[in-house]
Amino acid sequence: MAEFRMPSLGADMEAATLVEWLKKPGDPVSRGDVIAVVETEKGAIEIEVFQTGTLETLLAQPGEKIAVGAPMALIRSEGETAPVAPVARPVTFEIKPAAPISPPAIAPRGPAPGPPRPGIHASPAARKRANELGIKIEKVSGSGPDGAITVSDVERAAKALPGPAAMREVIGVAMARSKREISHYYLGHTVDFEPALRWIEAENLNRPVPERMLYGVVLLKAVARALRDYPEFNGYWTDGQFRPSESIHLGVAIALAQGGLIAPAIHDADKLSLSQLMAALRDLVGRARMGGLRSSELSDATITVTNLGEQGTESVFPVIYPPQVAIVGFGMILERPWVVEGAVIPRRVIVSSLAADHRVSDGRRGARFLTAVGGLLQEPQNL
């Protein structure tokens, strides 16, 4: 019998509140299935299972706050016989008192709420109020007849939302740990971005509106491709040693409307075409802001990329997100005098930066990695 445990959803997470189970005992589950929704300071996250078998016993109930690593359910593997007696609930992990209501996920940005989900009983007034407050109605627990969701349920749920202060606190704890444990070094490199921008502009002329690319996608792809030759920036520092990752899962820093940020991963970013990467980014940003991120997206990033160019800053000095060992930043696009073939001409450039972990790499390799990213941006058609 395998234990399904609360996964870590990043260095800044210690526990999460179970909102609901999406499977019930007896249901078959396969690796990658979403079986539960939990609420963290960064919103609602869908939790995936990593075993295949049958969901045997639920050990946690909606509303309970569960520590990272604590068992949540038991899963019977294929071929394993069912136990003759019910499995006792483990007492070795901490379950804190449940909140009176399951915290909902906020919907800070994204499409307007869709049609009512089958099985959800809510009055029109409650739906209207949820819409006004940016609350996802399906995440609200109902206290009315037959569990119907009332206006007061929605308003109580809105008050239970994790506020910006809670998110600032968890980010602060994670970043303090990062600065305390990781010996950061920083490098910056100004890149001629004109070839990439011209290429994107020409590409977008021929693309239907929904398939247009943002320049950030080219930056992501260049970083992902360069990492293939610089594995010491792609992986995790755990148990006192660096463990490089065979896969390149780019964490993308996304600002949330209610404040704070989140950095979910685009899996195998180096293997995606630019169009696929754009589609993945659009999907990820939408779900980061609407709710619906998956646990693997929050725990799998092997390096993070942050692009603060739209906020008007020339360069970024980012903080590494442990257990990762590097983070790449990009500033705004600047028009600068640039020397091309002996002549000074106006050119759009961008400042890339790297913060990396001295326990794993040194500045010489960091500089080569950053210049490799810049080199790839000179031939965007090959990305």
Place this chain on the structure above:
Amino acid sequence: MTDEEIAKIVIQSLASIVPELDEATLSPTKNLRDQLDIDSMDFLNFVIALHDVLKVDIPERDYAHLASIANAVGYLARKLR
């Protein structure tokens, strides 16, 4: 299509990317990116929403014409004529 009808579609398209948008406090002449704190992904989704409803193609070089609601209404009215 009248300017009022176009303005309504512009605001609906904005609301689809910024659900918390308060129409009462929306200025027709202020810059949308500053006013609503939207980024390039939000703006692309806004353009896609306009495209879906109005069936107009808005090239990237014309994005500056969508800087405010008033600008957008004028630009889209010309495109729809």
